[in-house]
Amino acid sequence: MFLGTHTPRLDDKGRLILPAKFRDELAGGVVITKGQERCLYVFPMPEFQRIAEQLRAQPMTHKAARAYSRVFFASAHDEVPDKQGRVTIPGHLRSYAALDRDLVVIGASTRVEIWDRAAWEAYLAESEDDFADISEGVLPGGL
DSSP: OBOOEEOOBBOTTSEEEOOHHHHHHHTTOEEEEEOGGGOEEEEEHHHHHHHHHHHHTSOTTOHHHHHHHHHHHHTOEEEOOOTTSEEEOOHHHHHHTTOOSBEEEEEEBTEEEEEEHHHHHHHHHHHGGGHHHHHHHHSTTOO
16 A cells, blocks of 8 residues: 655656655556546556456446546556666656656555646645545545
8 A cells, every 4th residue: 555745856867766665566567647637647567457457347338438548548658667766757747747856756545646746735735625524425434
């Protein structure tokens, strides 16, 4: 399970050093793809394969599933982190997430998310007030 918030920097070659506590689980390979709210999702290969199976199970006649699959798979980039735990974020994904130098990398349970630091701070400022209200709908019965 991926947990926590980290603040790495993107180097001049578009590489990110993965947080040390995530490296073991990601060492076998990752898939980086577009996420919601203009972040990037980083999946360990087994988790990406699980999601891919779920999408494949959807009927071809399901318009939303086709649309989601197209974007999800077309933007995906697979890679094995190097010995220093670095992955290269392709230009099209850096552009999508408006990644500059300063990043925020968060653990989001079964995936990692990569955010531009300013975008993450804006997202938190917008959503923090709703956090308590949302929990009731997401976790029926509460914690």
